[in-house]
Ligand SMILES: [Zn+2]
């Protein structure tokens with residue numbers, strides 16, 4: 022079977038936009054409308070009309086157009102039109118004048134506004150920042166969202182008045198003819214006019230302009246669990262945007278960043294801090310108070326502690342968001358040498374001055 026050039030049929034470029042395709046189709050469909058055919062050209066016009074319908078059923082549908090661009094028209098077994106639309110039905114409606122508004126046909130062909138099938142709404146991403154203290158204890162945050170919500174006036178249906186679909190007699194299903202290499206087959210599928218709903222809107226909801234959804238500000242409180250790690254995303258099901266045509270809402274993702282702390286450094290669930298210590302505290306030992314993420318804790322410094330020694334305080338780190346054991350707090354002591362001394366301090370230190378480790382070090386090397 023020779024491949025058909027649908028672009029040529031519609032007289033558009035390969036990179037034509039949907040709008041251009043729609044325009045070209047409209048022009049041709051009006052030109053070759055069977056009602057306009059001169060008596061001696063009825064058959065010709067009908068053939069042409071079928072061709073442009075077939076072309077637009079593919080090029081007007083993003084998915085089918087992609088398939089066509091890649092594999093050609095022969096990739097549509099049994100003809101491209103059977104899935105969405107029975108064109109012989111459209112033809113008969115054109116003839117009978119059932120389509121009052123030509124644009125309605127396009128909307129159906131192009132999946133345009135008004136009768137779209139429902140789909141799940143978009144997910145939303147919200148970024149928020151908390152302090153390390155909040156990460157340690159867990160917190161709640163009130164998010165200010167601006168998102169598509171179901172229209173309360175029409176309960177998301179886009180209209181307030183409905184009537185039973187006359188195309189499918191309210192069943193939502195329709196038999197259509199499928200062309201295959203083996204002949205014509207009848208197939209039952211969802212009614213394309215009411216998208217399987219069995220009823221058609223008779224008006225357009227004023228509150229949402231028929232969209233079934235309205236953009237609204239909403240405050241939402243989310244709980245951020247203790248121990249949350251920077252960059253983690255929390256999923257709040259159903260708090261994304263409402264879907265088209267009353268489709269289910271997407272999810273909300275809250276991405277949590279944790280601010281840097283002036284004193285604590287977090288490594289996984291452990292906290293690291295450096296504490297200044299005097300020479301005498303280090304030499305004689307001491308019991309000191311050190312900051313923790315939730316307050317203070319006592320730490321015993323043994324006599325003879327060297328500078329840069331790290332003490333581990335078990336369980337004083339962050340809790341695990343995964344329910345494992347809490348982290349530890351690692352306290353590094355740094356011995357500070359005073360830059361100014363009082364006379365009394367100087368006198369006391371001079372008494373210690375006889376003991377010079379640098380001299381005994383030299384002696385060790387040179388004997
Ligand atoms: Zn509404």
Ligand SMILES: [Zn+2]
Nearest residue numbers: 186189212215
């Ligand atoms: Zn129907």
